[in-house]
Amino acid sequence: MSRYKNLYPILTKVICFSSDLLKPNRIKVAREITQIQFPRNLIFISTGLAFLWPIKKSKEPIDQEKLKKLSVIDDSDELFENGHYEECYNLLKNYEENQDIEIQWRICRALYNMAKESKYNNAQKKDFIFQAYEIICKHLNNNENNFAVHKWYALILDAKSHHNGIKERIQQLENVKKHMDLAVTLNPNDATTLHMLGEWCYQITEMPWHQRKIAEVLFASPPHSTYEDALEYFLRAETIQPRFYSVNLLRLGICYHKLGKEDQAKYYLKLAASYPAKSNDDHLANKEAAELLKKLK
Numbered sequence: 001m002s003r004y005k006n007l008y009p010i011l012t013k014v015i016c017f018s019s020d021l022l023k024p025n026r027i028k029v030a031r032e033i034t035q036i037q038f039p040r041n042l043i044f045i046s047t048g049l050a051f052l053w054p055i056k057k058s059k060e061p062i063d064q065e066k067l068k069k070l071s072v073i074d075d076s077d078e079l080f081e082n083g084h085y086e087e088c089y090n091l092l093k094n095y096e097e098n099q100d101i102e103i104q105w106r107i108c109r110a111l112y113n114m115a116k117e118s119k120y121n122n123a124q125k126k127d128f129i130f131q132a133y134e135i136i137c138k139h140l141n142n143n144e145n146n147f148a149v150h151k152w153y154a155l156i157l158d159a160k161s162h163h164n165g166i167k168e169r170i171q172q173l174e175n176v177k178k179h180m181d182l183a184v185t186l187n188p189n190d191a192t193t194l195h196m197l198g199e200w201c202y203q204i205t206e207m208p209w210h211q212r213k214i215a216e217v218l219f220a221s222p223p224h225s226t227y228e229d230a231l232e233y234f235l236r237a238e239t240i241q242p243r244f245y246s247v248n249l250l251r252l253g254i255c256y257h258k259l260g261k262e263d264q265a266k267y268y269l270k271l272a273a274s275y276p277a278k279s280n281d282d283h284l285a286n287k288e289a290a291e292l293l294k295k296l297k
Contacts, residue, residue, distance in 0.1 A: 069095075069098070069100060069102070069103070072091065072092070072095055072103070073102060073103070073106065075091060076088045076091050076092050076106055076110075077106075079091065080106075080109065080110065080113070082278060083278035083279045083282075085110050085113040085114045085117065085279075086110075086114055086117075088106075088110045089107065089110035089111060089114060092106055092107045092110060093107065099139075101139055101143050101146055101149065104135055104136075104138075104139055105136065105139070105146070105148045105149055105152050107132075107135060108132040108135050108136045108152045108156060109152055111128040111129070111131055111132035111135075112128070112129065112132050112152065112155055112156055112159065113279070114128050115128040115129050115132075115159065116279070116280055116281060117279070117280050118280050126163050129156060129159045129160050129163060130160065130163075132152075132156045133156050133157065133160045136149065136152055136153045136156055137153075140153055145186060146186070147182075147183045147184075147186035147187035147190065147193070148183075150179040150180070150182040150183040150186065151179070151180070151183040151190070151192070151193050151196070153179050154176045154177075154178075154179035154180045154183065154196065155196065157172055157175065157176055157179070158172065158176045161176075166211060166214065167214060167218075170211060170214050170215050170218055171218055173200075173204070173215075173223050174219075174223065176200065177197070177200055177223075180193060180196050180197050180200060181197070183196075184197065189240055190240075191237040191238075191240045191241035191244050191245070191248075192237070192244075192245070194233050194234075194236045194237035194240065195233065195234065195237040195245060195247070195248045195251075197233045198230045198231070198232075198233030198234040198237065198248070198251060199230075199247075199251065200225070201225035201226070201229040201230035201233060202225075202227070202230040202251055202254075202255070204223050204224065204225040205225050205226055205227055205229075205230060227255045227258045227259055228259070230251065230255055231252070231255040231256070231259070234248055234251050234252045234255065235252065238252065243271065243275070245281075246272055246275040246277070246281060246282045246285035246286065247272075247281055247285050249268050249269075249271045249272035249275060249285070249289070250268070250269070250272040250285040250288060250289050252264075252268040253265045253266070253267075253268035253269035253271075253272055253289060253292065254269075254292070256268065257269075257292065257296070262296060265296065266293065266296055269289045269292055269293045269296070270289075270293065272285050272286065272288075272289035273286055273289035273290040273293060274286075
């Protein structure tokens with residue numbers, strides 16, 4: 001039996017392979033599995049049970065294009081999660097002629113986040129947002145059941161209207177929320193979309209007096225929300241994916257502060273102030289949380 005002792009690491013990879021397919025490193029694992037050299041006839045006997053894996057040649061050809069797409073998506077997601085938005089965009093734009101929606105909305109996501117980075121000037125930021133808007137609009141009608149399309153359409157529409165002035169931004173408030181709601185309906189467990197809804201409620205609650213007057217002119221029933229509404233969404237997002245976003249922690253702290261719950265406010269503000277900064281959002285959240293904490297002490 002000693003000749004089989006070196007097969008344990010191989011078995012471990014094979015057994016774990018199906019679960020690893022759900023993870024971002026699925027392409028890497030797949031490549032490792034294909035390089036494993038198995039004995040020609042492999043029989044394992046354990047606890048009285050025999051397992052035989054006969055060697056079979058797949059009749060189905062390997063879809064190289066699909067494998068390549070998955071690899072690109074995995075690589076771009078890793079770059080995005082690490083805050084490398086420009087590198088993410090540069091990778092994806094090589095495949096922008098591919099009309100696959102999973103590629104297209106990721107291009108929009110990269111452009112949107114590039115527009116939030118301080119290293120670009122206002123003209124560049126506006127150009128990024130308008131590029132993203134043009135792309136996402138092309139795919140909205142044909143992808144009504146894709147939550148990510150509604151999610152990024154809502155964010156990009158709001159950013160675009162912001163560049164076009166306060167009146168248009170207020171005019172688009174209901175449309176922005178409509179697509180956020182659609183995204184949450186299609187995927188109720190996406191923490192980012194729940195945060196977006198919380199942010200929408202928070203911004204409505206914080207709306208200055210002069211903007212409220214504009215809203216009253218534009219709408220028969222102007223949008224209304226409360227800190228309690230915002231807090232509910234921020235808490236739901238945090239429950240689904242704890243500490244996923246510095247701004248969510250910051251908003252939790254601020255909402256609790258506005259509601260007079262100082263202990264809870266300090267707890268989340270401390271988390272936001274010490275959050276590892278990977279993006280401009282993180283740096284701003286660190287700073288704002290630290291400044292508010294000083295006032296609460």
